[in-house]
Structures are given as structure tokens and as C-alpha cells.
Amino acid sequence: MNESDQKPIIILEDVCKFFGDFQALRNINFQVKKGERVVVCGPSGSGKSTMIRCINRLEEHDSGRIFVDGRELTNAVKDIDAVRREIGMVFQSFNLFPHLTVINNLMLALKLVRKAKKSEAREIAMRFLERVHIPEQADKWPSQLSGGQQQRVAIARALCMNPEVMLFDEPTSALDPEMISEVLDVMTDLANEGMTMIVITHEMGFARSIADSIVFMDYGEIVESNPPEEFFQNPRFDRTKLFLEQIL
Amino acid sequence: MSDLIGWSDDYFWGAMVVLKIFAISLVMAVAFGLIGATAKLSKSRIANKIASAYTIVFRGVPELLVILIFYYGSAITLTSIGRAFYPQTQFVDIAPFWAGAFAIALIVGSYATETFRGAFLGVDPGIVEAARALGLSNLHTFFYVRVPQMWRLALPSFGNHMLSLMKDTALISIIGLEEILYVAEMATAVTLKPFTMYMIVALIYLCITTVITLVMMALEKHSNRHLVGAR
Amino acid sequence: MTFDIYLIFNSIPKMLAGIGVTLQLLFLSSFLGLVLGIIILLMRISGRWYLSFPTFVYIYFFRGTPILVQIFVIYHGLPQFEAIRDSVFWPILREPFGCAILALTLNSGAYVSEILRGGYLGVDKGLHEAGKALGLSTPHRFIYVTTPIAVRLAIPAYSNDFISMLKATSLASTITLLDMTGAARTIVAKTFAPYEIFIAAAIIYLVMTWFIQRGFGLFERRMSRYIKQWGVI
Numbered sequence: 001m002n003e004s005d006q007k008p009i010i011i012l013e014d015v016c017k018f019f020g021d022f023q024a025l026r027n028i029n030f031q032v033k034k035g036e037r038v039v040v041c042g043p044s045g046s047g048k049s050t051m052i053r054c055i056n057r058l059e060e061h062d063s064g065r066i067f068v069d070g071r072e073l074t075n076a077v078k079d080i081d082a083v084r085r086e087i088g089m090v091f092q093s094f095n096l097f098p099h100l101t102v103i104n105n106l107m108l109a110l111k112l113v114r115k116a117k118k119s120e121a122r123e124i125a126m127r128f129l130e131r132v133h134i135p136e137q138a139d140k141w142p143s144q145l146s147g148g149q150q151q152r153v154a155i156a157r158a159l160c161m162n163p164e165v166m167l168f169d170e171p172t173s174a175l176d177p178e179m180i181s182e183v184l185d186v187m188t189d190l191a192n193e194g195m196t197m198i199v200i201t202h203e204m205g206f207a208r209s210i211a212d213s214i215v216f217m218d219y220g221e222i223v224e225s226n227p228p229e230e231f232f233q234n235p236r237f238d239r240t241k242l243f244l245e246q247i248l
Numbered sequence: 249m250s251d252l253i254g255w256s257d258d259y260f261w262g263a264m265v266v267l268k269i270f271a272i273s274l275v276m277a278v279a280f281g282l283i284g285a286t287a288k289l290s291k292s293r294i295a296n297k298i299a300s301a302y303t304i305v306f307r308g309v310p311e312l313l314v315i316l317i318f319y320y321g322s323a324i325t326l327t328s329i330g331r332a333f334y335p336q337t338q339f340v341d342i343a344p345f346w347a348g349a350f351a352i353a354l355i356v357g358s359y360a361t362e363t364f365r366g367a368f369l370g371v372d373p374g375i376v377e378a379a380r381a382l383g384l385s386n387l388h389t390f391f392y393v394r395v396p397q398m399w400r401l402a403l404p405s406f407g408n409h410m411l412s413l414m415k416d417t418a419l420i421s422i423i424g425l426e427e428i429l430y431v432a433e434m435a436t437a438v439t440l441k442p443f444t445m446y447m448i449v450a451l452i453y454l455c456i457t458t459v460i461t462l463v464m465m466a467l468e469k470h471s472n473r474h475l476v477g478a479r
Numbered sequence: 480m481t482f483d484i485y486l487i488f489n490s491i492p493k494m495l496a497g498i499g500v501t502l503q504l505l506f507l508s509s510f511l512g513l514v515l516g517i518i519i520l521l522m523r524i525s526g527r528w529y530l531s532f533p534t535f536v537y538i539y540f541f542r543g544t545p546i547l548v549q550i551f552v553i554y555h556g557l558p559q560f561e562a563i564r565d566s567v568f569w570p571i572l573r574e575p576f577g578c579a580i581l582a583l584t585l586n587s588g589a590y591v592s593e594i595l596r597g598g599y600l601g602v603d604k605g606l607h608e609a610g611k612a613l614g615l616s617t618p619h620r621f622i623y624v625t626t627p628i629a630v631r632l633a634i635p636a637y638s639n640d641f642i643s644m645l646k647a648t649s650l651a652s653t654i655t656l657l658d659m660t661g662a663a664r665t666i667v668a669k670t671f672a673p674y675e676i677f678i679a680a681a682i683i684y685l686v687m688t689w690f691i692q693r694g695f696g697l698f699e700r701r702m703s704r705y706i707k708q709w710g711v712i
Contacts, residue, residue: 056381058377058380058381081383081384081385082383084380084381084382084383085382085383087381088381088382089378089381091374091377091378091381093374095372095374095375095377095378096375096378097375097378097379097393098372098375098397098474098475099396099397099400099474100474101474108379108382108384108392109379109382109383109384112384112385112388112392113382113383113384113385113388141473141474141475142474143474143475154378157378157382158381158382161382161383304685305681305685308642308684308685308688308689309646309681309684309685310645310646310647310648310649310650310660310684311646311649312649312650312652312653312660313649313660313663313677313680313681313684314681316660316663316664316667316673316677317673317674317677317678317681320667320673320677321673321674321677323673324671324672324673324674411542411543415544415545415546416545417545418545418547418548419545419547419650421547422547422653429547429548429551432551436555440559441559442555442556442558442559443552443555443556443557443559443560444556444559445556446548446551446552446555446556447552447556449548449551450540450544450548450549450552453543453544453545453548454539454540454543454544457543457544458543
């Protein structure tokens with residue numbers, strides 16, 4: 001467990017989001033402190049993905065306020081890119097750039113956004129590839145790698161930008177079972193090193209071992225938020241109990 | 249046969265003109281296509297309408313007519329402007345080379361707009377999100393992620409556009425460009441062998457289009473090289 | 480420089496005089512080109528090399544060279560040969576109209592045969608097999624099973640080609656024919672008003688294109704009556 005006495009690095013205040021008539025987020029109030037590891041779970045359609053995508057503005061919230069590291073998310077373009085630099089995101093479907101080799105996938109943002117020189121970028125990229133245990137795949141095409149390897153590359157790619165926060169949107173849901181653990185291991189290492197993480201996942205074992213708090217969402221609302229022991233032992237609401245029964 | 253050897257120089261230089269105009273028009277056509285496709289895919293209604301008008305007009309009007317409008321139209325406009333400043337001006341025009349290149353670039357650009365539009369729609373939206381999530385600006389995302397992916401999908405159709413562009417260059421001879429058809433005309437007056445002279449023109453075009461086709465095949469292979477047996 | 484709207488209206492009748500030639504060129508060449516295209520296709524899929532090889536050469540030549548060059552080779556070039564001048568075809572080949580039709584037909588045949596081939600290849604193999612299983616002979620299978628489906632598949636590409644043919648007819652003006660473009664050029668030479676006249680001509684072509692597209696759209700819808708989800712589009 002990490003101590004975290006500072007002001008929260010991520011604040012969501014009364015956030016609502018609509019897709020047409022459908023309300024995906026209802027008055028979300030959510031905070032994450034630096035160094036905190038939060039796991040978000042809930043049934044499909046509960047708004048988990050939408051919520052974290054609002055944090056790096058891949059979705060735009062309709063009302064309420066969102067603050068990232070003190071900066072409020074608004075429509076000003078400069079702000080958005082600056083904010084996104086500090087937030088890393090890992091997608092369910094990896095989303096590696098298919099036309100670039102693994103190492104170039106990592107180097108692209110370093111060169112364009114961090115304005116790193118080629119040699120510098122390459123060094124940083126190789127370091128992170130080693131951290132995710134696949135340095136030998138550097139010059140391969142993404143399509144030549146297994147799902148687990150691709151997801152680890154995706155994690156390395158996000159880490160190369162040295163983000164303050166890492167967002168994970170169901171990182172292992174698209175993987176064959178035997179590859180899930182290699183990705184979870186990397187994520188556990190990351191958590192142990194003190195990275196601030198918000199992870200959407202159904203992997204409850206993982207949640208139990210690294211999370212500081214577990215958030216349960218349903219129908220666009222945050223129903224419960226508790227440390228793992230409390231969450232699994234004493235779920236306060238019936239909806240949570242129902243979900244846990246289905247999942248475990 | 250001896251006639252041919254005398255004219256081979258002229259045919260060569262005529263062919264160089266054709267290749268030059270092809271290269272310049274090609275660059276312009278790609279630019280028009282990218283702009284048009286971006287306009288069609290943008291959220292601005294005005295941009296959509298203008299781009300639609302562009303594709304409808306330039307795909308529905310005969311190429312020859314477009315070239316004639318550009319060349320003679322611009323000549324009249326420039327001559328009027330010239331007369332306003334220097335009353336003795338007889339005739340001012342944009343060189344047939346540039347008027348013609350611009351005209352056929354607009355025409356092929358309108359076909360390219362449709363092709364590029366379809367190809368942009370085929371780009372995996374997930375990787376565009378990944379690029380945005382990494383903090384890449386709109387411009388960077390466009391050139392480093394969207395275009396490379398779009399290009400692979402557009403290549404087969406774009407190859408056909410390139411062939412059309414090459415064949416359209418022949419029309420520019422009508423407004424006086426001195427390229428291989430012009431050489432054939434002159435050569436016919438001297439040798440009185442029109443069939444031979446014009447067939448040479450045909451064969452020169454055939455060679456160029458063959459080379460273009462082979463280059464396109466190689467490019468297609470190259471652009472798909474990252475799709476090595478996916479696991 | 481003034482923009483004379485009245486000039487446009489006054490010239491439209493004169494240009495519409497050219498429409499007759501344009502339409503003759505369009506329909507005659509398209510029809511003959513379709514017939515030629517069918518013959519070429521049959522030769523191509525015959526499986527016999529002495530039939531299919533010539534078609535490769537033919538298609539390669541006519542798709543690899545500009546139509547304008549093809550027109551010039553026929554109109555300016557053929558008279559070079561005495562054999563042509565003495566032949567029974569000379570009355571046709573001497574006239575610009577005949578040469579234009581010949582050139583456009585040959586060109587069209589090459590493209591149309593490829594389009595029909597695309598439609599032919601698009602017919603599900605399973606349907607061929609079902610026909611065989613039912614005991615239908617090869618020609619019967621071809622006429623009653625393959626052709627209707629191949630035609631429907633080929634319509635979009637063919638309609639584009641038909642519009643291309645409309646645009647190609649304008650090239651006939653380069654060998655003195657007074658189609659719409661030819662008529663327009665003559666008027667411009669007299670009035671020095673390229674914008675008004677040529678733009679008027681362009682508008683007429685666009686209107687024709689629009690009609691052709693609607694026509695083919697209706698035709699395609701009729702041929703697709705049996706497809707359930709057509710209405711969704």
C-alpha cells in the first residue's frame with residue numbers, strides 16, 4: 001500500500017455523459033490520488049469504459065468537471081494534447097500501429113510529441129521493451145507477435161511517454177487464457193513500482209492482490225468503492241452482491 | 249524505317265514532356281484527392297457540399313472540355329487583365345503545359361477524392377485512438393497514422409487513377425502542347441506514313457503504362473509487407 | 480470582361496444540335512462495344528489458348544493507350560494503306576463518323592469484356608454446381624443461371640463505363656465531328672466566350688450524366704428485386 005497525502009491527481013465531479021438519449025454516466029464523483037491503484041469493475045454497458053475515456057478525453061463529458069493533475073479538461077486543443085501526454089492508455093484490442101515495427105511503435109510518440117532524437121528515442125524504447133520482457137521482438141511487425149506479446153508492447157508504448165497515470169481498458173479480455181498471466185505480471189510489476197493506475201478488468205485475483213480500492217459501477221453510476229477486503233467480504237449493496245456472485 | 253530513325257530524337261523529347269507533365273499532375277492530383285477526401289469526411293457541412301460539387305462536376309464533364317475551359321478561359325481572363333494595363337496586348341495565356349497539368353490534376357483528383365475517402369473510412373479507428381491517447385496532434389496523427397494505413401487500401405484503385413492520368417496527358421496536345429502526338433503530326437506531313445507515326449505514339453504510351461502497372465504491383469506488395477502471416 | 484448570360488441561352492439550341500451526334504456516337508458505340516465485349520469474354524473464358532491469347536493482346540493494347548491516340552491511328556493512320564482504301568469498308572473508314580464509331584467500339588469492347596468478366600467471376604460457384612446437378616447443359620446453365628446474376632453484378636461498373644463513353648464521345652470533335660463539344664468549339668471560335676459556351680456544354684453533359692445514373696439505378700433495382708435487404712440501402 002502506498003501512502004498518498006497529496007491532492008488527488010484525477011478528480012471527476014458530478015460528471016454526466018449522454019450518447020443521444022442514453023445516459024452512460026450519471027453524476028460520477030470519483031477521485032484518484034497519486035500512487036493509488038484503482039480497479040473498476042461492473043457489467044457491460046455500466047459506463048466503466050466511458051468514464052476512463054473521459055479522463056483522457058477520447059470521449060467528451062457533457063456536464064460536471066474533470067481535473068487531471070490540476071488542469072481542467074475543456075475544449076481547448078492545446079490542453080488536450082498536453083493532458084494526454086501525461087496519461088497512458090492500454091486498449092482491449094491493443095491498437096498497435098500495424099504499419100510500424102514494434103520498436104517504431106514505441107518511438108513514434110517519443111519523436112513527435114516528446115521531440116526526442118532518434119538515438120535517444122531508441123534507447124528509451126529498448127529499455128521499456130526489456131521491462132516488458134520482449135526486447136528481442138523489437139524489429140518484428142505487430143502481426144508477427146502473439147496477443148500477449150502485442151499487449152505488452154502496447155503497455156511499453158504507453159510507458160515510454162513517462163505518464164503520471166496509466167489507464168487500462170480491459171487489457172486481458174481479448175487474450176487467450178494462457179497469455180493473460182504474462183500481461184497481468186507486467187501490470188503487477190508496474191503497480192509495485194508505484195504507478196498510479198486505473199484498471200478496468202474482470203480479473204478479480206489480480207484486483208485483490210494489487211488494488212488499493214475497487215470501484216463497482218452499474219447503469220452509469222458508481223455503486224460502491226472500497227478496499228479489496230471490504231469489497232469482497234462485505235459488499236454493501238445487492239447489485240454488488242449479484243455481480244460478485246456471477247463473477248466469482 | 250529510315251524515316252523513323254530521323255524522328256527518334258523528337259519522339260524521345262516528346263516522351264520526356266509527357267513524363268514531366270505526368271509527374272507534376274500526379275503530385276497535384278494526390279494533393280487534391282487528400283484535400284477533397286478530408287473535406288468530405290469533415291464535420292463542416294460547407295466543406296462536404298463543396299467537395300461533393302467538386303467530385304460531381306469533374307467526374308461528369310468530359311476531360312477535353314475541362315482542359316478547353318481552363319486553357320481558353322484563363323487566356324481570355326489574362327488577356328483582359330493584360331489589356332487593362334497594356335492596351336496593345338494581343339494575347340496572354342498560361343502555357344498549355346501548366347493549364348493542361350492543372351486541369352487533368354483536378355479531374356483525377358476528383359476520382360482520387362472518392363478513393364481516398366473510402367480508404368480513410370477503412371482505417372481501424374482503434375489505432376487512431378491509440379495515437380490520440382499518446383498525445384499525437386491531429387496533424388501528426390493524420391500524416392503518421394491515418395495516411396499510411398489509408399494508402400494501403402487506396403493503392404489498387406489509385407493505380408487505375410494513375411493510368412487514367414497518363415492517358416489524359418494525350419489530350420493536352422489539343423491545346424498545343426508539343427509532345428508526342430504533335431511530333432507524329434509533323435512527322436506525318438513529311439513521311440506521309442500516318443499509321444506508322446501514330447502507332448509509334450501508341451506504343452510509347454503502352455510502354456509507359458506497362459511500367460506504371462509494374463511499379464504499382466511492386467508498391468502493393470511493399471505496402472502489404474507488414475501483414476506477414478499473422479499469428 | 481463581362482459574363483454574358485444571354486449568350487449561354489442563345490447558344491444552347493446550337494449546341495443541342497450537336498447532341499444528336501453525341502447520342503448517336505454514345506448509343507451506337509456502346510451497343511457495338513457490348514456485342515464485341517461479349518464475344519471477347521466468351522473467347523477469354525473458352526479455355527482455348529488460341530482464342531484467349533489474342534484477347535489478352537487486344538485488351539492490353541486498348542486499355543494501355545489513350546482513346547485519342549486510338550482515334551488518330553484509325554482516322555489519320557488507316558488511309559495510309561492502299562488495301563484499306565480499295566476495300567469495301569472504305570466508305571465508312573473515310574468518314575470521321577465511321578472512324579469515331581470504330582475507335583470507340585474497339586475501346587469499349589476491351590473495358591466491357593473485363594467488366595462482364597468481373598460479373599461472371601462473381602457468380603457463386605455453388606450455383607454452377609446446382610445447375611450441373613439438375614442436368615442443365617452448359618449453354619443452358621450459362622444463359623439461365625450465370626448471365627442474369629453476372630449482369631446484375633456488372634451493372635455498377637458498366638454504368639460507370641457508359642458515362643465514360645459519354646465523355647469519350649467529346650473526343651470525336653478532334654476529328655472534325657460536330658458533336659456537342661465540336662459545336663461548342665466552333666461557337667467559341669466565333670464569339671470568344673469560352674466560359675459561357677463551354678460551361679453551358681458542361682452543364683448539358685452533367686444533366687445527361689445525371690439521367691444515365693438514375694436510369695441505371697432503376698435498372699439495377701429491377702434486377703435486384705429478389706434480394707431481401709435491398710431496401711436497407
